[in-house]
Amino acid sequence: MQFWIIQGLNSLSLGGLLFLLSSGFSLIFGLMRLANLTHGAFFMLGTYFGATALRSWDGLNIWVTAIGAGIVVAAIGGLFERLVLRRLKTNPLGQVLVTLGMSFIISDACLLFWGGDSIPVPTPQNMQAPTRILGFVFPTYRLVLVGCAIGTAIVLYYLLDRTRLGAMIRAGVDDGQMARAVGIPVSRLFTIVFCLGAGVAGAGGVLGGPILSAYPGLDADMLPLALIVVILGGIGSLLGAFIGSFIIGFIYTFGTALFPELAYIILFLPMIFVLAFRPQGLFGRVGA
Amino acid sequence: MKWIGVALIAGSLLLPPLFAGDFYINLASQILIAAIFALSLNLLVGFGGMTSLGHASYLGVAAYTAALLTTRYGFGHGSAAIISMTATIAMAALFGVIALRATGLGFLMITLALSQVLWGLAYRMSNVTNGDNGIAGLTRPMPFGISLESAASFYWFALIVASFAFAMMAIFVSSSFGSSLKGVRDQPRRMAALGFNPWMIRWITFVYAGFWGGVSGLLYVYYHKYIHPTSLSITGSAEALLGVIAGGSGTIGGPAIGAALVLLLKNYASAYLERWNMLLGLVFLFIVLVMPSGLVPGFSRLIAGLRGGSR
Numbered sequence: 080m081q082f083w084i085i086q087g088l089n090s091l092s093l094g095g096l097l098f099l100l101s102s103g104f105s106l107i108f109g110l111m112r113l114a115n116l117t118h119g120a121f122f123m124l125g126t127y128f129g130a131t132a133l134r135s136w137d138g139l140n141i142w143v144t145a146i147g148a149g150i151v152v153a154a155i156g157g158l159f160e161r162l163v164l165r166r167l168k169t170n171p172l173g174q175v176l177v178t179l180g181m182s183f184i185i186s187d188a189c190l191l192f193w194g195g196d197s198i199p200v201p202t203p204q205n206m207q208a209p210t211r212i213l214g215f216v217f218p219t220y221r222l223v224l225v226g227c228a229i230g231t232a233i234v235l236y237y238l239l240d241r242t243r244l245g246a247m248i249r250a251g252v253d254d255g256q257m258a259r260a261v262g263i264p265v266s267r268l269f270t271i272v273f274c275l276g277a278g279v280a281g282a283g284g285v286l287g288g289p290i291l292s293a294y295p296g297l298d299a300d301m302l303p304l305a306l307i308v309v310i311l312g313g314i315g316s317l318l319g320a321f322i323g324s325f326i327i328g329f330i331y332t333f334g335t336a337l338f339p340e341l342a343y344i345i346l347f348l349p350m351i352f353v354l355a356f357r358p359q360g361l362f363g364r365v366g367a
Numbered sequence: 368m369k370w371i372g373v374a375l376i377a378g379s380l381l382l383p384p385l386f387a388g389d390f391y392i393n394l395a396s397q398i399l400i401a402a403i404f405a406l407s408l409n410l411l412v413g414f415g416g417m418t419s420l421g422h423a424s425y426l427g428v429a430a431y432t433a434a435l436l437t438t439r440y441g442f443g444h445g446s447a448a449i450i451s452m453t454a455t456i457a458m459a460a461l462f463g464v465i466a467l468r469a470t471g472l473g474f475l476m477i478t479l480a481l482s483q484v485l486w487g488l489a490y491r492m493s494n495v496t497n498g499d500n501g502i503a504g505l506t507r508p509m510p511f512g513i514s515l516e517s518a519a520s521f522y523w524f525a526l527i528v529a530s531f532a533f534a535m536m537a538i539f540v541s542s543s544f545g546s547s548l549k550g551v552r553d554q555p556r557r558m559a560a561l562g563f564n565p566w567m568i569r570w571i572t573f574v575y576a577g578f579w580g581g582v583s584g585l586l587y588v589y590y591h592k593y594i595h596p597t598s599l600s601i602t603g604s605a606e607a608l609l610g611v612i613a614g615g616s617g618t619i620g621g622p623a624i625g626a627a628l629v630l631l632l633k634n635y636a637s638a639y640l641e642r643w644n645m646l647l648g649l650v651f652l653f654i655v656l657v658m659p660s661g662l663v664p665g666f667s668r669l670i671a672g673l674r675g676g677s678r
Binding site: 108112113114166181190300302303310340342343344354355 | 468491605645650
């Protein structure tokens with residue numbers, strides 16, 4: 080019983096991390112029709128920033144670190160969008176290739192600065208003691224992480240569904256040309272959404288640090304999971320990214336625990352299933 | 368004029384074993400392998416309009432299957448090659464069915480996800496694939512009893528296979544099927560209205576490209592006598608895609624030249640600095656931003672412009 084509950088919680092926390100990664104990817108794709116392959120690298124950059132900060136200053140608050148790293152990564156993303164992606168507006172293939180090139184540059188730069196060894200990130204001290212609920216023992220940090228992902232989901236939902244900015248973004252996702260025609264500054268929204276997505280991925284990287292630790296190749300491990308999440312949940316849909324993240328979190332965690340060799344093959348199955356019966360994804364409206 | 372060009376290319380392909388040292392002959396063999404791989408990817412990218420970021424899957428799976436069959440299960444090279452090509456074709460057929468549910472960026476993302484899954488599998492399933500250690504101690508085949516151990520003999524072998532592959536792919540794209548493929552790339556709805564089946568045309572091309580990707584994988588594993596999960600990595604797919612785009616996607620010979628340039632760059636750059644991935648990323652940015660239509664079309668336009676000017 081303890082096994083199932085712990086693995087269930089691990090699934091939830093991985094799902095939470097995946098949501099932080101894939102929600103931005105999904106939003107960027109929905110609005111800009113851009114498959115941002117740099118997203119895994121943004122996540123990894125966040126993890127490395129967090130690892131460095133948390134190891135250099137004792138007692139630094141992880142939330143402050145996450146927000147700080149998120150802002151830095153968002154700024155890098157914003158510069159990239161402004162300086163490079165913007166020039167390729169009419170060339171979607173070129174955009175993908177440039178994001179791929181950028182991901183190579185970032186991951187190699189991380190290797191250059193932080194070296195090839197994996198850097199463990201300490202769990203915040205006030206969350207090291209396990210929590211007991213109904214006689215079961217839970218690692219506190221993972222519980223907090225799940226709560227944090229749900230909190231982010233609520234904030235993003237509020238932002239997209241209840242604010243003026245969100246209404247403009249949704250208009251841009253649904254029909255970019257018409258949104259432009261009625262005076263919505265769609266190209267400024269591009270920058271905002273790109274920064275937002277990159278920042279959430281960077282902050283997610285910091286929060287994922289204590290579980291995953293920072294190592295070269297983290298981006299290559301996380302990006303396919305994010306791709307599978309958005310293919311599964313439907314590209315451009317926040318709800319799809321949310322549900323998809325937890326489905327993949329469960330499948331990957333239980334797959335790794337029960338059939339360690341086949342975990343990667345098991346990842347195929349939901350993707351094949353969804354593509355066979357609902358190619359636009361569970362909650363997708365936008366055809367890819 | 369055209370024949371002079373053909374003679375020059377043929378001459379430059381026949382010369383290396385006669386004059387150059389082993390290092391350059393080996394480099395030329397690697398270029399031939401990379402050229403087959405890039406040409407097969409170009410069938411998808413250039414002629415089919417399907418940008419795949421998972422082409423390393425076919426190279427890697429063919430190479431791994433052949434390596435496992437010969438080292439672990441005691442198969443001969445002939446039967447191992449046939450089985451691994453069959454496995455690669457079957458995998459391409461399956462991946463095609465999955466990935467072609469989408470087009471455009473969705474297709475790209477699915478091919479990338481599938482190949483990353485295979486890459487993860489090669490790393491994690493270490494009791495089969497030997498994980499990060501790779502599979503070493505492989506041998507080269509001996510077709511008709513001729514040893515391929517020397518650099519020159521392997522070069523001739525690779526040259527024969529590459530010429531055959533080039534001819535087969537050139538015939539493929541200039542056939543009537545190739546025309547319908549280009550039609551589906553440009554106007555899928557009109558082609559459907561004319562009674563063609565766009566999905567089937569794309570799928571056949573996908574499997575055919577996977578087949579030649581597998582052939583380059585066999586040559587790859589014969590050449591290196593070693594296989595490692597990096598051969599399945601996104602870097603491998605990306606290098607080939609860069610070769611295709613740098614050489615000019617949708618031209619028949621361009622990707623071969625592009626692949627040669629990427630390989631030379633990689634070899635010479637690795638001699639001086641360790642940061643190949645960063646350089647690869649920068650070259651990606653440069654090519655896409657500065658020469659989006661590729662080097663061959665770019666230069667041929669330049670030459671055409673010069674000729675027009677002199678007249």
